[in-house]
Amino acid sequence: MSGDSAIDFTIWQVALAYVFIAVLFVIVRIKKIPRERLVVLSAVRMTLQLIVVGYVLVYVLDNPNPWITLLIILLMLTFATFNVYQRTKPMINFSFKKLIALAMFTGIIVNLTYFMFVVLQLDPWYDPQYFIPMGGMIIGKTMTGVSLGINYLLTGMKDRQEKIEGALMLGASPKVASKSIVNEAFDQAMLPTINAMVGMGIVFLPGMMTGQIIAGQEPITAVKYQISVMLGVAGTVSITVLIFLHLAYKNFFNKREQFILTKRDMKKEDMPVEYD
Amino acid sequence: MFELKDVVVEDVLEIKSLTLEENIISIEGQSGSGKSTILRLLNNLDDPKSGSIEYKGKEIVTIAPQELRKKIVMLPQNPVVFDGTIRDNLLIGLQFSGEEDVSDDRLKEVLSFMSLEKDLDTKASDLSGGEKQRVAIGRILLLDKAEVYLLDEPSSDLDDHTTDQVMKQFLHLAKKNKKQTIMVTHDKKISEKFADEMINMDEYSKSIHKEDDEK
Numbered sequence: 001m002s003g004d005s006a007i008d009f010t011i012w013q014v015a016l017a018y019v020f021i022a023v024l025f026v027i028v029r030i031k032k033i034p035r036e037r038l039v040v041l042s043a044v045r046m047t048l049q050l051i052v053v054g055y056v057l058v059y060v061l062d063n064p065n066p067w068i069t070l071l072i073i074l075l076m077l078t079f080a081t082f083n084v085y086q087r088t089k090p091m092i093n094f095s096f097k098k099l100i101a102l103a104m105f106t107g108i109i110v111n112l113t114y115f116m117f118v119v120l121q122l123d124p125w126y127d128p129q130y131f132i133p134m135g136g137m138i139i140g141k142t143m144t145g146v147s148l149g150i151n152y153l154l155t156g157m158k159d160r161q162e163k164i165e166g167a168l169m170l171g172a173s174p175k176v177a178s179k180s181i182v183n184e185a186f187d188q189a190m191l192p193t194i195n196a197m198v199g200m201g202i203v204f205l206p207g208m209m210t211g212q213i214i215a216g217q218e219p220i221t222a223v224k225y226q227i228s229v230m231l232g233v234a235g236t237v238s239i240t241v242l243i244f245l246h247l248a249y250k251n252f253f254n255k256r257e258q259f260i261l262t263k264r265d266m267k268k269e270d271m272p273v274e275y276d
Numbered sequence: 277m278f279e280l281k282d283v284v285v286e287d288v289l290e291i292k293s294l295t296l297e298e299n300i301i302s303i304e305g306q307s308g309s310g311k312s313t314i315l316r317l318l319n320n321l322d323d324p325k326s327g328s329i330e331y332k333g334k335e336i337v338t339i340a341p342q343e344l345r346k347k348i349v350m351l352p353q354n355p356v357v358f359d360g361t362i363r364d365n366l367l368i369g370l371q372f373s374g375e376e377d378v379s380d381d382r383l384k385e386v387l388s389f390m391s392l393e394k395d396l397d398t399k400a401s402d403l404s405g406g407e408k409q410r411v412a413i414g415r416i417l418l419l420d421k422a423e424v425y426l427l428d429e430p431s432s433d434l435d436d437h438t439t440d441q442v443m444k445q446f447l448h449l450a451k452k453n454k455k456q457t458i459m460v461t462h463d464k465k466i467s468e469k470f471a472d473e474m475i476n477m478d479e480y481s482k483s484i485h486k487e488d489d490e491k
Contacts, residue, residue, distance in 0.1 A: 163358060166352055167356075170373055170419065173342055177372075258323075
């Protein structure tokens with residue numbers, strides 16, 4: 001990448017951008033929306049986090065090392081998994097958390113391996129300039145998709161218990177009884193990615209492509225990267241969510257294929273999910 | 277066909293011995309006496325805390341759940357309608373049970389048994405409570421593999437006249453096809469008119485006895 005053609009940005013110009021936050025702060029204060037603390041805190045957090053990441057990336061890019069690249073990807077993956085736990089609205093038990101981690105690690109590692117080694121064919125394979133930002137994009141989008149899928153599955157199981165049990169009563173397997181919820185959860189998980197693909201280039205210019213163009217990259221090269229990343233995201237989200245859903249719906253049924261949310265003698269601690 | 281021995285459901289039921297072999301059995305009792313619970317036990321949606329439930333001499337916990345529920349089908353108290361049309365809702369029971377789809381003529385015949393003059397393409401979600409209940413009853417009537425029908429308040433959303441027509445048809449067909457019907461109902465008229473045997477769950481109910489003791 002030829003960073004030379006990007007306009008150099010002084011620290012004072014960055015400081016001027018904080019005017020946006022100052023305006024937002026004034027607005028929430030006048031409107032008496034109790035979010036002043038959150039506005040300041042999020043701006044400070046973002047600033048500190050990005051400064052730290054910036055310096056880490058400077059070091060990592062200057063000292064390419066396969067172990068450091070892998071360690072960073074692993075850290076991102078771990079944080080993303082914990083983020084999914086936090087975004088899950090009902091409380092989930094440990095075995096459910098294990099399923100989420102299993103799906104996240106398997107889905108992302110398999111897809112990321114294909115993406116980096118077969119699609120991008122980096123040389124060296126661990127080139128942090130590409131591996132880390134692209135891996136981060138795929139992990140981040142997958143995290144959002146999986147969170148949506150989980151929340152839909154959990155609320156669907158609760159809201160449609162009569163239908164699920166109504167199907168079991170006539171001899172349906174747990175898989176068939178929960179099929180419509182699993183399918184809709186998959187659909188919900190994929191929707192942001194599908195919408196992003198549909199709107200890309202017309203409704204908005206994607207962030208990565210914009211960044212590359214600003215940094216002086218040929219637009220067509222930037223487009224090629226963007227297309228492959230979006231396809232990688234779509235593939236990773238779909239496979240990760242599928243792995244999760246395939247394993248997770250079973251947690252709502254016991255060995256006798258009874259639906260445990262309606263089972264009268266189920267103990268609270270044995271429930272996979274604790275609803276409000 | 278069912279034999280229950282020493283069945284205990286915590287805070288709800290305590291059945292020393294109960295045999296359900298008549299063709300049409302009506303289960304009555306006060307609310308909270310465990311009427312729905314016993315149907316759920318027979319359909320194996322719930323397990324008793326202790327005791328054994330046998331169907332045709334075989335403990336139901338030894339029968340594969342799907343096989344059991346294909347033979348012993350249950351109609352819940354609140355009629356369940358699935359997405360789609362009346363046709364979809366009638367056929368879905370066959371799909372759950374792994375049976376072949378049937379023709380529209382057969383579906384229309386079932387609707388007429390249920391005194392429901394509706395087009396098969398009508399959206400099920402547009403039906404009234406009573407109409408949904410009749411679709412749900414029609415759905416189980418189509419199931420050839422079923423040997424026992426467990427009906428939980430099958431007439432709760434129906435008026436007296438429709439109840440009479442629907443239950444008469446249903447029980448006539450059940451009897452003709454040699455299928456046992458065990459129904460929970462609060463409607464004494466249905467029990468008296470159609471049932472071969474009436475069981476009062478208050479006798480087996482722990483919660484009712486507990487209330488009596490407290491008085």
